[in-house]
Amino acid sequence: MVRVKQILGAALVAGLATLGGAAFAQGGNVDAGAKVFKKCKGCHQVGKGAEHRIGPHLNGLFGRKAATYEEFNYSKGFQRIGGGGLVWHAESLDAFLENPRAMVSRTRMSFPGLEKAEDRANLIAYLRQFSDNPADIPEADPTAQGVDHDLDPAILALKGDPEYGQYLSGECTTCHQSAGGDDGIPSIVLWPEEDFVLAMHAYKSKHRIHPVMQMIAGRLGDEEIAALAAYFATLEE
């Protein structure tokens, strides 16, 4: 068995080598992250009913542009960096949490940072649970964080039947546009087959939290997921 998070971790390390961000690529531990979050609790809320306090609440953090809650009074430093296009992903959070002031020069967040890479990875994995955001696919940053399940290499090695995939795709294209547009539901065309298969199995095993996708993936067999991956990987319309 190959640990999926190891595969993903390897992919992330490769993709982000220039950032030197191996730490967050290891995949954090959610429970350990909950303990780390105690340091943040004085100012930030997360989870059901979370509201802005001294700092903004942290639900839906992943994939969100920094400093975008209109009702929250951000520091000038944060407004500037948000305007500059900073989006919260695993790697940007990792960099920020290591030394907040180094990244956002005049943030009001009076926190020295988390020196240990493991703490940061754990905290990111914990926070990741509160971002139920469909913009989080394909199976790469940021959703890759916290994915912790096993996928048999034999499943990844399955060759899908694109004709069957074309038929099955009808169930996808009611929401996901076959032409690849994204108006609130992400594009799923032209993904690498392995990413597609990993993502669908993550929904099937409920490691990904979107209820529609858990339901749809939940009754697809390995062959069917492979067929869909094969079809969408080559779709041209």
Place this chain on the structure above:
Amino acid sequence: MTLNRRTFLGAAAAAASLSAPMVRAMGKPRVVVVGGGAGGATAARYIAKDSKGAIDVTLIEPTRKYYTCFFSNLYLGGFKDIEDIGHTYGGLAAGGVNVVHDWAVGVDRDAKTVSLAGGATLPYDKLILSPGIDFVDGAVEGWDLSAQNAMPHAYKAGSQSELLKAQLQAMPEGGVFAMVAPPNPFRCPPGPYERVSMVAHFLKQNNPTAKIIVADPKPKFSKMALFQEGWANHYEGMVDWIGDDFGGGNVSVDPNAMTVTIDGEETKVDVCNVIPAMKAGRIAELAGVTDGNWAPVNAADMSTKADGDVYVLGDASAQGDMPKSGFSANSQAKVCANAVRGALTGSKVFPAKFSNTCWSLIAPDDGVKVGATYEATADKIAKVDGFISQTGETADVRKTTYMESEGWYSGITADMLG
């Protein structure tokens, strides 16, 4: 072997049956689809697209512009313009579907032809009916189609939606908006309640002392806990829902006096949205494939129990567990298209899989959803698995759900119409 009468007839019959496919092979197989909504448009598009010209597909749809029923409540609430929910059929035509703007007025199942109001008669090998709904005569005492201007149903989107919105906008300060909700089964189970939410949103912005009364013949309804939570949170004191337990099913209306009488109590109202009991669109009945109000179908391919060459999709069908929704019709259409194409061209037929999700908007950025997957069993389309939004969800989750519904709208309209 001597040639006797029996073997002679047998040989003749064999020759005749062999010649039949040859006759058809001289022209392409023909599919006629009646109704250009979520079921019919999808079926026409998929058969034309996937058969790559091997099947002649004709779509009969009277309107040149189709207004989706889904999201028409968002138009009432001010979240969409009417043109946002209007679509033309040019994409289908460009995709190889012969789009005929006419009414189908008759089906001759022996001759396998459909007759049109304009006088034409179209032959078919397979006929797909996706006519949506019509209203049951006399379902609401005092109301019939001649009263639909005074008391709009707005349950077929377009001019009726615009009329209801105009009436909503013209309501006097502190006026009363009444809704007569339909009995089960009906198109879009959360639809009346999303509409109540959207009307309440409009009134809260423009006429905050106005009231909404809902007379409902049902004791409960789709996403009830979610809607009631939302009404209490966003529109406190504005919505008075009168269910069957309190006489909500005992209703009559007077379109001239603009009164609604619920369980003997008469109320003067300013707007009255009457959503009567529903039945399959008339052409299904004319084709003789209905049993009661709906057309029973086989779950595996959506063919009717009455005729294996006639299929019924969407709201008009009696199929089992799926709600009558655009999503369901679209899902059923793809199963049907696969089966029809297989029957006519020998392409591979895969097992039926169905799914549905219904999103509803309660207030700005407060979206909820319910959905399920389904499979074909011997006697019906049966539910496999499902989910529903929870009460007390965070604002972020609700906003994401609403954004997702926007994505779905783009997705399904592209999937239907190309």
